[in-house]
Every structure is written in C-alpha cells, then in structure tokens.
Amino acid sequence: MGAAAAIGQREHPVEVVDLVTHYGPRMILKGVTMDVREGEIMVVMGGSGSGKSTLLRYLLGLERATSGTIRVLGQDLGGLSHREITDLRKKMGVAFQGGALFSSMTVGENIMLPLYEHTDLDRSTMEIMARIKLEVVDLAGFEHLMPAELSGGMIKRAAFARAVIMDPRILFCDEPSAGLDPVVSSALDDLILRLRDAMGMSIVVVTHELESAFKIADRVTVLDHGRILFIGTVDELREQDNARIQNLLNRRAQPEIIDGDEYLRRLTGENMDEGTIQ
Amino acid sequence: MKHSVKEDSGSLVVGFEGDVDLQNSPQARKVLLEAVGRRQPVLVDLSSVSYIDSSGIACLVESLQAARKAGTAFALVAVSDSALRVLQLARLDTVFTIYGSLADGLAQAG
Numbered sequence: 121m122g123a124a125a126a127i128g129q130r131e132h133p134v135e136v137v138d139l140v141t142h143y144g145p146r147m148i149l150k151g152v153t154m155d156v157r158e159g160e161i162m163v164v165m166g167g168s169g170s171g172k173s174t175l176l177r178y179l180l181g182l183e184r185a186t187s188g189t190i191r192v193l194g195q196d197l198g199g200l201s202h203r204e205i206t207d208l209r210k211k212m213g214v215a216f217q218g219g220a221l222f223s224s225m226t227v228g229e230n231i232m233l234p235l236y237e238h239t240d241l242d243r244s245t246m247e248i249m250a251r252i253k254l255e256v257v258d259l260a261g262f263e264h265l266m267p268a269e270l271s272g273g274m275i276k277r278a279a280f281a282r283a284v285i286m287d288p289r290i291l292f293c294d295e296p297s298a299g300l301d302p303v304v305s306s307a308l309d310d311l312i313l314r315l316r317d318a319m320g321m322s323i324v325v326v327t328h329e330l331e332s333a334f335k336i337a338d339r340v341t342v343l344d345h346g347r348i349l350f351i352g353t354v355d356e357l358r359e360q361d362n363a364r365i366q367n368l369l370n371r372r373a374q375p376e377i378i379d380g381d382e383y384l385r386r387l388t389g390e391n392m393d394e395g396t397i398q
Numbered sequence: 399m400k401h402s403v404k405e406d407s408g409s410l411v412v413g414f415e416g417d418v419d420l421q422n423s424p425q426a427r428k429v430l431l432e433a434v435g436r437r438q439p440v441l442v443d444l445s446s447v448s449y450i451d452s453s454g455i456a457c458l459v460e461s462l463q464a465a466r467k468a469g470t471a472f473a474l475v476a477v478s479d480s481a482l483r484v485l486q487l488a489r490l491d492t493v494f495t496i497y498g499s500l501a502d503g504l505a506q507a508g
C-alpha cells in the first residue's frame with residue numbers, strides 16, 4: 121500500500137518518491153518526488169537534458185531505479201516481474217517523440233497493432249475500434265493510407281489513436297508537438313484535452329512550449345538538471361508571468377453536426393467501396 | 399461480465415452486468431449478433447454495466463449495423479454517464495437510439 125492508501129485516501133495513478141536514477145556512472149534524476157492525479161493533465165517542462173524523457177521511461181517501467189519508489193496504478197514497479205510490468209503497461213498509452221508509425225503498414229494496421237499483440241478480439245471489432253479512434257483524432261477514412269502519405273501533424277494524431285486504442289488509464293506523451301507548426305500543435309492540444317475529458321484518463325505530457333503547457337496543464341512539473349524546480353497548478357505558474365498568458369487559455373473545437381446513418385456506415389466499413397480515399 | 403437474453407412484449411432484451419471490456423467483449427459480440435439474428439426488436443440493457451470500454455462500444459456499433467441491414471430495431475437502454483461520455487467522444491450518441499429506462503424502450507420499440 122502507498123502512503124496515501126495507508127491513511128485512507130485514494131492513491132494517485134502515479135506516485136514517485138525520491139527517485140534516483142543513473143545511466144552508467146552518471147546520475148540523471150537526483151531525488152524526484154511527484155505525483156499525477158486521477159484525470160489530471162500533468163505537463164513536464166524543463167531544459168534539454170533535464171531528465172524529462174528519462175522520467176517517462178522510468179514511469180513506464182522500462183528501466184530500474186537506483187533508489188526511491190515509483191508506484192503506477194497502485195503497483196510498486198520495483199517489486200514487479202518483467203511479466204507483471206508488461207501487463208501493467210497495457211493500461212498505459214504511449215505517444216513518444218517522433219510518434220513513429222511503422223512505414224510498412226497502413227495507418228489502420230498501425231493503430232490496431234496493440235490489439236493484435238494483447239487481445240483476442242474479432243477482426244471486425246478491432247477495425248471498428250480503430251475507426252472510432254480515427255474519428256476521435258479527426259482522421260476519419262485514413263485507415264488505408266500508408267504513413268508516408270500523411271503530413272507530420274496527421275502522423276502525430278494517428279500515433280495518438282494508437283496510444284489510446286486500448287483505453288489506457290494513463291497516457292504518456294513525449295513532446296507531441298515537436299516540429300509542428302503552431303496551428304497544428306494547437307489542434308493536438310485540443311485533442312489531448314478532449315481525450316482526457318471524455319476518457320477520464322490521466323495524461324503526462326512533456327513539452328517545451330509554454331503556450332501549450334498553459335493551455336492543457338492542470339499542474340506543471342519543472343525539471344532542472346534532474347531535480348524538481350517547481351510543481352504546481354497552472355494558476356501558480358501563471359502568476360509568475362501574466363496578461364500575455366490569459367488569452368492563450370480555453371480554446372476548444374466546436375462539435376460538428378453529423379448524419380447518423382452515413383456515420384454508422386463509415387465506422388462499419390460499409391461504404392468502403394465508394395470510398396473517397398484512393 | 400454476465401449476460402441475459404429475455405423476451406418481453408415482442409422485444410428481445412439483452413442485459414449485461416459488470417464490465418464489458420477487452421476480455422469479454424468477444425462474448426458480448428456473439429450474444430448481440432445472435433439476438434439481432436432473431437429478427438425481433440433488440441433492446442440492450444446497460445443499467446447493470448459498471449464499465450464498458452471501446453471494444454464493447456465497437457460490438458454495439460457492429461450489432462447496430464447488422465440490425466439496420468436486417469431491418470430490425472436496435473436500441474440502448476440506461477446508458478451510464480461514463481458510457482455516454484465514451485459514446486460522445488466518438489459522436490456515437492447521435493447514431494444510437496437511447497432510452498432512459500427499459501419501460502420506455504419496451505413502450506417504443508415493440
């Protein structure tokens with residue numbers, strides 16, 4: 121049981137205490153304590169090389185800590201077998217730097233990949249799940265395209281669709297908008313907010329971009345050379361700057377009106393033949 | 399997940415109980431498609447479902463489409479707030495007929 125559980129509070133999905141890590145002889149994280157709450161978007165900021173990606177790798181159980189504890193979804197990663205960590209990882213979605221899709225597979229196959237790896241679902245169920253997620257990321261009808269046929273922003277959105285295909289409890293994103301123009305990255309921010317609101321996920325986003333951080337974060341963690349420099353709400357962070365930041369907040373996409381019959385055919389693949397995609 | 403299939407006032411009421419998730423949605427799919435195959439109006443009672451994930455939603459979508467093709471009515475009953483949010487995320491609330499209660503559904507589906 122975690123400290124929170126012991127005193128009768130609900131445990132947070134992520135609880136990190138005094139995490140110290142090394143790559144070889146070099147200490148990277150130097151005593152990091154932070155948590156991520158249920159349904160929260162936690163933005164991790166900090167200079168290049170400050171340890172942001174490293175922190176994500178440890179939260180995912182990809183590396184063993186030197187000392188300290190990492191609890192994810194109520195489980196102490198230090199006490200889990202490889203197999204148990206693999207199981208736990210099914211509840212974690214990952215959209216990493218580069219957002220790599222496999223170039224030899226269609227977008228749809230890329231998105232269904234975790235389902236093939238981890239489930240015995242019927243093919244028709246997988247296809248509908250993939251189409252639903254493509255709808256969510258505004259890539260309806262793109263399942264038959266190859267990644268090379270998509271723009272950078274579309275690839276990122278497809279990577280998000282894949283990251284949430286198993287309805288994870290936590291989603292980790294490492295610089296999702298790196299290399300995208302401001303309009304495209306703003307759309308990605310909207311998507312992150314939408315996913316959180318509808319799926320109730322906790323989301324950890326590493327980003328360099330202040331504008332994006334202020335827009336999506338409930339709280340912000342700032343890392344500096346492997347140590348925590350600041351953890352707090354957007355409001356607390358915003359107080360450090362001011363008016364400029366106000367108008368960056370609270371922009372959301374409008375829902376569109378849709379034709380139910382047409383939409384249903386699209387999801388079930390019934391109108392593929394007349395398809396608008398080549 | 400448990401399920402039940404009952405006839406009531408000319409409709410088939412398919413009830414699920416517990417979680418409809420990656421583990422058991424293949425079974426839910428089978429139950430739903432079989433019910434649709436009987437060519438009676440189908441009401442899917444979700445009032446005892448504690449959690450439905452997107453694999454469960456996908457099975458509902460496929461069954462709805464099968465019902466449309468067969469010309470039979472297919473509706474959801476007592477969709478929980480969390481399930482409704484999942485439906486809304488993909489704008490599927492516009493696609494399904496949803497009744498607040500089984501009594502409502504039976505009155506209108508038959």
Ligand SMILES: Nc1ncnc2c1ncn2[C@@H]1O[C@H](COP(=O)(O)OP(=O)(O)O)[C@@H](O)[C@H]1O
Pocket residue numbers: 143144148166167168169170171172173174175
């Ligand atoms: N696999 C690795 N082996 C050795 N050193 C690494 C490895 N990954 C990262 N580092 C080092 O750890 C530090 C933190 O890296 P990283 O977490 O990637 O920083 P950030 O994501 O904040 O830019 C850097 O100095 C980097 O060179």
Ligand SMILES: [Mg+2]
Pocket residue numbers: 172173174294
């Ligand atoms: Mg990094």
